Amino acid sequence: MIKNIKVNAAILIIGNEILSGRTQDTNTSTLATWLNSLGVKVNEVRVVPDDEKIIIDTLNLLRKTYNYVFTTGGIGPTHDDITAESVSKAFNRKYQIHKEAFKLLEAYYKPGEFNEGRQKMVWMPEGAELILNPTSGAPGFNVDNVFCLPGVPSILKSMLGGLKNKIVGGEPILSHTISLRTVESEIANSLTKVQKQNKDVEIGSYPFFHAGKLGVSIVIRSENQSKIDKCNSQILEFINEKKIELVER
Amino acid sequence: MIKNIKVNAAILIIGNEILSGRTQDTNTSTLATWLNSLGVKVNEVRVVPDDEKIIIDTLNLLRKTYNYVFTTGGIGPTHDDITAESVSKAFNRKYQIHKEAFKLLEAYYKPGEFNEGRQKMVWMPEGAELILNPTSGAPGFNVDNVFCLPGVPSILKSMLGGLKNKIVGGEPILSHTISLRTVESEIANSLTKVQKQNKDVEIGSYPFFHAGKLGVSIVIRSENQSKIDKCNSQILEFINEKKIELVER
Numbered sequence: 349m350i351k352n353i354k355v356n357a358a359i360l361i362i363g364n365e366i367l368s369g370r371t372q373d374t375n376t377s378t379l380a381t382w383l384n385s386l387g388v389k390v391n392e393v394r395v396v397p398d399d400e401k402i403i404i405d406t407l408n409l410l411r412k413t414y415n416y417v418f419t420t421g422g423i424g425p426t427h428d429d430i431t432a433e434s435v436s437k438a439f440n441r442k443y444q445i446h447k448e449a450f451k452l453l454e455a456y457y458k459p460g461e462f463n464e465g466r467q468k469m470v471w472m473p474e475g476a477e478l479i480l481n482p483t484s485g486a487p488g489f490n491v492d493n494v495f496c497l498p499g500v501p502s503i504l505k506s507m508l509g510g511l512k513n514k515i516v517g518g519e520p521i522l523s524h525t526i527s528l529r530t531v532e533s534e535i536a537n538s539l540t541k542v543q544k545q546n547k548d549v550e551i552g553s554y555p556f557f558h559a560g561k562l563g564v565s566i567v568i569r570s571e572n573q574s575k576i577d578k579c580n581s582q583i584l585e586f587i588n589e590k591k592i593e594l595v596e597r
Numbered sequence: 598m599i600k601n602i603k604v605n606a607a608i609l610i611i612g613n614e615i616l617s618g619r620t621q622d623t624n625t626s627t628l629a630t631w632l633n634s635l636g637v638k639v640n641e642v643r644v645v646p647d648d649e650k651i652i653i654d655t656l657n658l659l660r661k662t663y664n665y666v667f668t669t670g671g672i673g674p675t676h677d678d679i680t681a682e683s684v685s686k687a688f689n690r691k692y693q694i695h696k697e698a699f700k701l702l703e704a705y706y707k708p709g710e711f712n713e714g715r716q717k718m719v720w721m722p723e724g725a726e727l728i729l730n731p732t733s734g735a736p737g738f739n740v741d742n743v744f745c746l747p748g749v750p751s752i753l754k755s756m757l758g759g760l761k762n763k764i765v766g767g768e769p770i771l772s773h774t775i776s777l778r779t780v781e782s783e784i785a786n787s788l789t790k791v792q793k794q795n796k797d798v799e800i801g802s803y804p805f806f807h808a809g810k811l812g813v814s815i816v817i818r819s820e821n822q823s824k825i826d827k828c829n830s831q832i833l834e835f836i837n838e839k840k841i842e843l844v845e846r
Contacts (some may be wrong), residue, residue, distance in 0.1 A: 366629075368770075378618070380618030394644075407700045462778060532675050533715040534714065536674040
């Protein structure tokens with residue numbers, strides 16, 4: 349692990365459909381990549397069911413442990429959307445109509461279409477700040493360091509742009525990937541030596557199978573480019589000695 | 598949540614590459630779908646970094662909370678593969694060469710190819726039982742209720758067949774999906790009524806966007822087919838009244 353990254357986050361995926369295997373989560377990867385670019389390191393992800401007590405307990409733990417918590421899912425209009433009410437209870441805040449959100453959705457829908465089901469989406473914790481939704485109107489929100497986003501990946505993605513100014517990150521985490529035509533066991537010992545000589549750099553080794561051929565990607569991560577460069581040289585040195593082929597990946 | 602399912606599990610995804618966003622996890626969905634078919638409900642998923650203390654603490658919590666724990670990742674030959682040693686420490690067991698695994702890999706590789714790097718993959722907790730790997734030789738293992746599988750999705754999938762007899766599930770969880778050309782807010786109130794009348798059935802509502810059109814999938818889950826059928830009729834009744842179109846999905 350990179351030890352000196354100061355700003356961290358957890359992701360809380362809320363939804364039975366992920367736990368049942370019916371839906372493949374892709375929001376973790378989207379959020380983690382985006383947060384990395386802002387200098388925020390994701391230290392933990394949890395997936396929990398649509399269960400109020402579990403959501404409250406998990407949220408209260410995560411928001412006290414990490415700088416930021418991002419939740420996905422459960423902010424729609426149906427009975428299984430319980431994130432906003434659970435967040436209200438976790439923060440001991442009233443669950444009430446958010447006036448600004450009400451106005452936004454009233455203007456967004458055609459006259460007469462802002463029905464009771466849709467009005468559920470403007471109920472939020474007292475004092476919540478809105479996260480605007482350019483795709484489908486209904487906003488997300490944040491309370492302190494907890495940011496609540498929808499579960500639908502395309503909508504979530506469209507909301508990140510408007511969220512950027514609310515996130516204060518540390519140094520962006522840089523990475524460099526070296527892909528090789530080899531197997532992990534051929535490079536394991538040499539790579540261990542490089543890791544031992546560069547303790548504050550994170551070196552990961554990931555086998556892949558692509559276009560019918562095996563390979564390994566070595567990923568070097570640090571917030572310091574010169575540390576990455578030093579590691580990279582040491583790795584290229586043993587790669588060269590072993591006559592291992594570099595590949596595009 | 599379905600309340601009367603007795604056999605449950607947690608999934609522990611081990612790997613910095615998931616937390617950085619570099620790699621999209623697909624093992625959760627694979628494992629959850631497979632476990633469902635065996636009557637095991639996944640109640641929680643956590644993703645943690647390659648950090649020994651975090652792995653040990655999380656594993657000790659999960660294995661005491663759930664009937665089964667499945668870990669993915671970290672059982673390869675490189676320095677960042679620390680799952681087997683962490684599991685040994687979590688169970689207070691010796692971390693040592695597994696004789697049967699040694700013999701398997703010695704036979705699997707060509708003479709002279711079973712090098713030091715590869716030999717790391719036969720170090721396991723004392724008393725571990727092997728989970729055979731028909732794809733790439735190196736076995737996974739289980740200790741008590743903790744099952745350790747590799748992170749590479751194709752290899753993980755190939756190992757599930759050999760694992761089936763070790764898992765004792767409850768009633769398989771059945772599901773039925775109704776897909777509609779509508780939006781959630783049109784059906785939210787009616788669906789809430791059906792859920793209230795069928796408290797021990799899990800009803801989920803999931804918006805989708807497919808082939809340029811919006812829709813909603815309603816998923817009914819229970820271990821009891823007649824309860825699903827009853828719910829299904831009630832839902833079809835209001836769908837019919839509202840003249841909402843059913844669609845294939």
